[in-house]
Amino acid sequence: MSTQAAAPRKTRSLHRFANPGRFLRLADATLPWLWMACALALAVGLVGAFTAPVDYQQGASVRIMYVHVPAAWLAMFTYTTIAVASAVALVWRHPLADLAARAASPVGASFTLLCLVTGSLWGKPMWGTWWVWDARLTSVLVLFFLYLGHMAIANAFDDAGRGRRAAAILALVGFVNVPIIKFSVDWWNTLHQTASVSRIGAPAIHSSMLWPLLTMALGFTLFFAAILLVRMKNELLGQRLRNLRAASLQRRGEPGAAATGQPAHAES
Amino acid sequence: MPKTAPETAAAGGDPGPGLILGFARVVARDLRLALRQRGDALLAVLFFVLTAMLFPFGIGQEPNLLQRIAPGVVWVTALLAVLLSLERLFLRDYEDGSLELMALSPVPLPVIVLAKVTAHWLTTGLPLLAAAPIIALMYGLPAAGYGILLAAMALGTPTLSLIGAVGAALTLGARRGGVLIPLLVLPLYIPVLIFGVSAVDAQMAGLSARPQLLLMGAGLLAAVALAPWAAAGALRQAVE
Numbered sequence: 001m002s003t004q005a006a007a008p009r010k011t012r013s014l015h016r017f018a019n020p021g022r023f024l025r026l027a028d029a030t031l032p033w034l035w036m037a038c039a040l041a042l043a044v045g046l047v048g049a050f051t052a053p054v055d056y057q058q059g060a061s062v063r064i065m066y067v068h069v070p071a072a073w074l075a076m077f078t079y080t081t082i083a084v085a086s087a088v089a090l091v092w093r094h095p096l097a098d099l100a101a102r103a104a105s106p107v108g109a110s111f112t113l114l115c116l117v118t119g120s121l122w123g124k125p126m127w128g129t130w131w132v133w134d135a136r137l138t139s140v141l142v143l144f145f146l147y148l149g150h151m152a153i154a155n156a157f158d159d160a161g162r163g164r165r166a167a168a169i170l171a172l173v174g175f176v177n178v179p180i181i182k183f184s185v186d187w188w189n190t191l192h193q194t195a196s197v198s199r200i201g202a203p204a205i206h207s208s209m210l211w212p213l214l215t216m217a218l219g220f221t222l223f224f225a226a227i228l229l230v231r232m233k234n235e236l237l238g239q240r241l242r243n244l245r246a247a248s249l250q251r252r253g254e255p256g257a258a259a260t261g262q263p264a265h266a267e268s
Numbered sequence: 269m270p271k272t273a274p275e276t277a278a279a280g281g282d283p284g285p286g287l288i289l290g291f292a293r294v295v296a297r298d299l300r301l302a303l304r305q306r307g308d309a310l311l312a313v314l315f316f317v318l319t320a321m322l323f324p325f326g327i328g329q330e331p332n333l334l335q336r337i338a339p340g341v342v343w344v345t346a347l348l349a350v351l352l353s354l355e356r357l358f359l360r361d362y363e364d365g366s367l368e369l370m371a372l373s374p375v376p377l378p379v380i381v382l383a384k385v386t387a388h389w390l391t392t393g394l395p396l397l398a399a400a401p402i403i404a405l406m407y408g409l410p411a412a413g414y415g416i417l418l419a420a421m422a423l424g425t426p427t428l429s430l431i432g433a434v435g436a437a438l439t440l441g442a443r444r445g446g447v448l449i450p451l452l453v454l455p456l457y458i459p460v461l462i463f464g465v466s467a468v469d470a471q472m473a474g475l476s477a478r479p480q481l482l483l484m485g486a487g488l489l490a491a492v493a494l495a496p497w498a499a500a501g502a503l504r505q506a507v508e
Contacts, residue, residue: 138458145451145454149448149452153442153452156439156444156448157441157442165505166439166442169501172498173434173456174455176456177455177456180459
């Protein structure tokens with residue numbers, strides 16, 4: 001991949017945010033707004049979810065939908081984010097893209113777990129079983145294991161850079177599962193219902209149920225953005241702390257010794 | 269990888285024969301190595317037969333039940349046997365440094381990966397294919413199922429080797445490489461398992477197994493087209 005070393009020159013706009021200092025300032029400025037918008041959307045969405053009419057067949061248990069469906073969307077959205085960030089990291093060696101991919105994967109795993117658990121709780125009263133080996137359920141379970149693999153391989157190497165690149169390649173390979181999840185209910189006619197919101201023509205869901213659902217989805221997305229920024233910020237600060245500690249140890253150990261080429265994140 | 273094309277041309281004229289020659293030499297080398305250490309390849313088959321033998325002890329010997337689960341048992345145990353053999357796909361070459369020489373050679377790394385995967389399939393997939401009818405016989409699979417089972421395994425086991433090569437390449441040099449490979453590879457093996465078993469089941473139910481076999485062929489072609497590049501990318505960052 002040495003041919004790509006010259007690429008960063010041409011993509012200035014993308015690399016404006018590669019500076020950790022600038023990123024931290026930007027994150028600090030946007031985070032309070034993100035948290036406020038997230039809290040507002042979740043509050044409105046929750047009120048809407050509890051005041052929305054009950055389903056004529058499912059009764060009040062339909063309200064699980066307002067958590068289950070946004071969690072499922074976010075589970076797939078997060079994996080897509082990781083795949084895009086990994087591609088950016090591999091092609092342009094963008095340092096923050098790497099950071100974003102690794103910071104996003106535990107969040108995505110949590111969304112996937114939330115989706116599986118709420119789906120299971122919803123399945124018991126509706127289908128009469130906690131779990132069926134249905135195409136969509138199985139492929140979401142596979143997604144969960146892909147997240148776990150991504151997290152495991154990123155931390156499996158002594159050389160952190162290798163773990164990052166291995167995780168990026170794995171994220172791209174695992175991306176084949178996302179379209180399989182999306183279309184599994186159309187390809188295999190199984191127990192899980194097909195898409196009722198994002199289909200051609202009008203959504204097959206009444207507007208009184210649709211708006212709380214979309215508000216909840218917005219709230220989940222804002223939460224994802226905010227928590228991602230917090231996690232990236234933490235990781236950057238942790239790096240800076242490690243560099244400072246290494247520098248101080250070095251200074252104490254052998255005064256006047258040449259620096260051993262630590263990355264220059266600490267100065268920014 | 270764009271960088272390798274000019275190198276191939278510079279290394280000795282026509283790139284076409286060079287590629288095929290390089291591919292053939294790597295396959296021959298790996299086969300010779302496997303022949304000298306016959307135990308490795310036999311171990312996978314032995315594991316396959318042994319784990320398949322466990323099921324009748326675990327769930328009972330009722331002929332109807334065994335007959336019904338035969339395709340599933342053959343596929344699951346074959347998949348685990350392939351998984352067991354993945355670690356040695358690149359590990360020895362990585363440890364003794366020959367992988368670095370391969371990465372430096374004028375033959376593009378994806379072609380070398382494809383050659384090593386071919387050799388891996390010839391030493392693991394093919395023996396499993398030969399042993400599968402024996403297991404199926406012991407489980408009392410009806411005669412109609414054998415042809416489809418073998419056809420599905422002939423299409424499916426190369427896919428397993430190809431996907432596994434990506435996992436093996438990614439975990440080279442990792443602290444818990446052997447434990448990591450199943451976590452990375454098994455989720456991606458599931459489609460092969462689903463279609464492999466449902467092809468035999470369809471045949472047994474009197475339906476056509478053609479759609480499943482076509483899908484497995486499509487999966488194999490996609491894996492041939494994509495997996496060598498992903499594995500080569502992983503190998504390159506392992507040796508750099």
